[in-house]
Amino acid sequence: MRKRLHLPAIVAALVTAAGLLTAGSSTPAAAVPATIPLQISNKSGRGDALYIYNLGTNLATGQQGWADAAGNFHAWPAGGNPPTPAPDASIAGPANGQSLTIRMPKFSGRVYFSYGQKLVFKLTTGGLVQPAVQNPSDPNRNILFSWSEYTLNDSGLWINSTQVDMFSVxxxxxxxxxxxxTKSTGHLKPGGYNAFFNSLRGQSGGWGGLIQTAPNGGTLRALSPLYGVETGGLPANAMDDYVNRVWSKYSSQTLTVTPFTDQPNTKYFGRVSGNTMNFTNSAGQTVTSFQKPDSASIFGCFKLLDAPNDLVRGPISRTLCAGYNRSTLLVNPNQPDPNNANFYKDGITNQYSKKVHEQMVDGKAYGFAFDDVGAHEALVHDGNPAQAYLTLDPFN
Known part of the structure; x- marks a missing residue:
C-alpha cells in the first residue's frame, strides 16, 4: 500500500493557474457557472466498455468526493485501516464512435477513464487511495486507464493532458x-502511440523497462522514469553522469536563474561548493542551497529538488528540475532556457519525456512535474468556459 500520493501534474497546473491569475483576469467571477458541460467523445476504435470517474476536492467546502453525471457532488464516507471499498462512482461512458456529455462542478480533481473494467478505489482514514500501478499488487495494475486533471473555479477552467505518472491511453x-x-491539446501525431512505445523499447540505457504489459502481452502503459527508478525498471543512476558534469561546470562558473518571466530583474546565482549548490540573490545573500540530486529527485522534482510553495526556493527548484530533465543546464548558464531546440539533446536526458513531446501534434506535454516551466505543458485555460472536451483518440 503506498503512503504517498504523487500528484505533481495537478500541482504544476495549479501553479500555472496561479501565474495566469496573478497576471489578471478580465472575466468576472459571475461568468463561471456552478457546473459546465464536459463532452466525452470515444474515438478509440475499441469495442470494450468505457467507464468515467470525476473525482476531486469540492472547492466550496474543501471536501473530497466525486461528481455524478449531472455534476452533483458526493462526499466520500469515512475510510478505514485497512482501506475499505469506496462507493461506485463510475459513469457509463460512450461506446466507440459515440459521445456523452456530463457536468463538471467547481472541483480540483481528476477525470479518470478506463477500458473494459471498472477501476478499484478504496478509502483510508486519510482519504481516497488513487491507483498506483507501479505497485505490482495494485488491483488496477492490469486495467487500461488514464486520467485528465482539471481545476474549475470562479476564475475559469484549467484542464490538462498529463503523462507525469505514466503514458497510456x-x-x-x-x-x-x-x-x-475551442482550444485543445494532447493529440498524438498519426502513428504516435506505437512510435512512442517502439522508440522507448529501442532506447539504450534500460528505458524499455518502463513499459508494463497485460497478462496477454498487450501494452498497457509506460511508467514515468521516477516510478521506473523506484521499482527497478530504470537504473537508479540514469542521470548521474549528467549531474556530475553539471556539478563540475558550476564549480567554476555561475548558473543564473530568472524564475519569473514577468520579473526579469529577479535573479538568483548558483555556484557549487563541494556537494552543495548555493544560490545567492543580487545582494550576495545566500537564499537557498541544494544537495547534489539523484535521478529520482530529478525525475520526480522532489526530495533533493523539493519545490515548496514559496517565492524563492520553489521557483528556483522548478527551474532546476526543468533544466535537468531537458538537459539544458550545460548548454545555457541562464535558466530557464527559452530555446526548445536545446531540449533533450544530451545523451543523458529524460528520454521518456523527450519521446512523449516528440509524438505530440503541438509538441506540448506534461512529461514531468514542472514541464510548465516555459509553457511547454499540455494545458488549456479559459476564464469564461462554455464547455470542456475530453477526446479518447485511436491507439493506432
Missing part, C-alpha cells in the same frame, strides 16, 4: 470559451 482535452473558438 491516447487522449486530448479542450475548452470552448463563451462565444469563442
Amino acid at each position: 491516447p487522449y486530448a482535452v479542450g475548452v470552448q470559451p463563451t462565444g469563442g473558438t
